[in-house]
Amino acid sequence: MKNVRAFRGLALTGVAALGLIAMTPALAESDFVTGNGTIAANAAVDFEINVPRFIRFQVGSTGATQDLVSFDVNANTMGDGNDVAATTNGTLGVSLLGNVGDISLDATTTGPLSNGTDSISWSEIIASSDDAALDVPAIVDSATGAAETITANVGNSVVNRNAAWTFAYSNTDIVGAGTYTGSVTFTASNP
Incomplete structure (x- = not known):
């Protein structure tokens, strides 16, 4: 009976020792050199930096x-095909930062601009960028337009x-009176 208890006690001590070894922190490499003349001891340390993906x-x-x-359209020039500049926020600053490689940029709408009765196609909205490398993606009615890479x-x-993205209304059609509204969602994603 005493031998069984002693064996169990020894086994528990061994398991506890293994647990302590597992909890011991890793140490930097070490080197011990002896000799005459010029000697050098080297110790290497590894580094790791984890950077998350982001856009x-x-x-x-x-x-x-x-x-x-x-846009405020003048009744005297409605439908004459001359572009109408925006009266509010005609130019918007755009910033894109990401560390995932090339980024796909697209635009999605749920339908044309509407006053509740009549509609104006998104093709009437002219969008341009002052930097071709960050161009405005195609804006289409009720869908996602072709993406820009x-x-x-x-x-x-x-x-x-x-x-800087600038927007204008091309003013090519005569449309019913009212305030036409719609929304575009621009999405940047890793292809």
Whole structure:
């Protein structure tokens, strides 16, 4: 009986010792050198940096503010085909930063601009960028338009681009009176 208790006690001591060994922190490499003349001892240390994947994309105001781009069409020039500049937020600052390589940028709408009765196609909205490397993606009615590929410009994996996007109304049709509204969601994603 005493031998069984002693064996169990020895086994528990061994398990406890293994647990302590498992909890011992890893130490840097060490080197011990002896001799005459010039001697050197080397110790290497490994480093690791974990960087998360991210995309930060901004069109217009920062935070949760959703900007309104608005146009006031003059009745005397309605439908004459001359572009109408925006009266509010005609140019929006755009910033795209990401470390995932090339970034796909697209635009999605749920339908044409509407006053509740009549509609104006998104094709009437002219969008341009002051930087072709961060161009405005195609805006189409009730769908996601063709994507623009924004290429990495810092090393092989980082996109860090800024542009100004300008919007105008092409004014090619005579449409019913009213306030036409719609929304575009621009999405930046890793293809």
